[in-house]
Amino acid sequence: MSEQQHADDHGDIVYPSAIPFVLAHLACFGALWSGVSATSLWLAFGLYWLRMFAVTGGYHRYFSHRTYKTSRAGQFVLALLAQSTAQKSVIWWASKHRHHHRFSDTEHDVHSPVLTSFFYSHVGWIFSNGHDRCDTSTVTDLTRFPELAFLHRFELLPAAALALICFAIDGWSGLFVGFFWSTVAVYHGTFCINSLAHVHGDKDYVTGDESRNNWWLAIITMGEGWHNNHHAYQYSVRQGFRWWQWDPTYYLILGLSKLRLVWDLKAPPQAVIERSQALPPRVIERSAERLAASVPVERIVQAFRDAYASAPGLPELHLPTLTLPQFREALAAMQARAGERLHAVQAQAQDAIAQWHMPALPSREELTEKAAAMFVKTPSLDAIAARAHDLLIETVHARLTGTAAIAKA
Numbered sequence: 242m243s244e245q246q247h248a249d250d251h252g253d254i255v256y257p258s259a260i261p262f263v264l265a266h267l268a269c270f271g272a273l274w275s276g277v278s279a280t281s282l283w284l285a286f287g288l289y290w291l292r293m294f295a296v297t298g299g300y301h302r303y304f305s306h307r308t309y310k311t312s313r314a315g316q317f318v319l320a321l322l323a324q325s326t327a328q329k330s331v332i333w334w335a336s337k338h339r340h341h342h343r344f345s346d347t348e349h350d351v352h353s354p355v356l357t358s359f360f361y362s363h364v365g366w367i368f369s370n371g372h373d374r375c376d377t378s379t380v381t382d383l384t385r386f387p388e389l390a391f392l393h394r395f396e397l398l399p400a401a402a403l404a405l406i407c408f409a410i411d412g413w414s415g416l417f418v419g420f421f422w423s424t425v426a427v428y429h430g431t432f433c434i435n436s437l438a439h440v441h442g443d444k445d446y447v448t449g450d451e452s453r454n455n456w457w458l459a460i461i462t463m464g465e466g467w468h469n470n471h472h473a474y475q476y477s478v479r480q481g482f483r484w485w486q487w488d489p490t491y492y493l494i495l496g497l498s499k500l501r502l503v504w505d506l507k508a509p510p511q512a513v514i515e516r517s518q519a520l521p522p523r524v525i526e527r528s529a530e531r532l533a534a535s536v537p538v539e540r541i542v543q544a545f546r547d548a549y550a551s552a553p554g555l556p557e558l559h560l561p562t563l564t565l566p567q568f569r570e571a572l573a574a575m576q577a578r579a580g581e582r583l584h585a586v587q588a589q590a591q592d593a594i595a596q597w598h599m600p601a602l603p604s605r606e607e608l609t610e611k612a613a614a615m616f617v618k619t620p621s622l623d624a625i626a627a628r629a630h631d632l633l634i635e636t637v638h639a640r641l642t643g644t645a646a647i648a649k650a
Contacts, residue, residue, distance in 0.1 A: 271417035280411045284419030295322035297490040304331045305338040308478035310505040327400040330393035333375045346450035352435040363436035438468035446473035447616045449527030464488030477509040520621040529628035542640045568638040605630045
């Protein structure tokens, strides 16, 4: 994705598809005219929890991650309930969410608070140019069902039908309070996972992103607050990995399995829960990037320039055309020369290093120690440190030769 396309996709511009979202919020004020009845409040309360389950157990754990199986009729009921929340179609929702997991907290993420802002990740992305886009190639397991394709085409039909039912039950109060209040509450409960769950909470697993575990978000979202757990193993029907991690969505799905309405519930491997399993290459890469970013590269670049210029007997380097293998060779030569100098004046080791102004490029061992302080326990710490070391060398080389600016342009 180019910077221009990224800017276009993340520009806060109101598009027609966002109009229902805005109107739903405005409709909440209709209660000032209709009044608030006990019936409408109970209706709003019940619809919040029913439809929150439709989001968590339907949109998310079933359609996006396929963490359990159900019948075709059960799938259709889940889709109807999920789309009654007015969060677009299950095809669109699953496509966006799978994209989020693939690019979590990178420039390609559709709603990351890390690279944009809290407001943008919470609601701003809904007004972006790319909001309506749906990559159906990532959800071919869903698009093959004509009934889901129908709901994709008429995405607001289930929500409109539920709004009429609420009106039939308790008139205008049933519509404004029962339907719209609960709809907006479900909106923001869901959106808190996109925003707050990537900012506030604990990181119990190395996931290569900023996903967090947050107990109070788990309460209002029926278990979705264990977001770091989820990013550690997205195919688990259970997001509360520990017995004390409240996950009512899982409890309900487990109950449905006892009734044989759903089956093949996927559990997280014990090795994942205990953090004894090696991390996937993508997570190692992202974690290494974060570790490398914590090292002051510009100081290393300047130190290398100064040290090489003042070190006699080293091969002449032409920085603009310096290849990465040549840079590695030069770095090794400088380290060897510093080692010789160090042995010659072992009693004055610190003075020797200061005299030679060696670039403070951390060793792999030092990066491993830094990684241990930065991340939770994982058997992949050495792999993260090794990759971070390579990234640092590549970055310093790019700065020395000026290729970093060219690549960025």
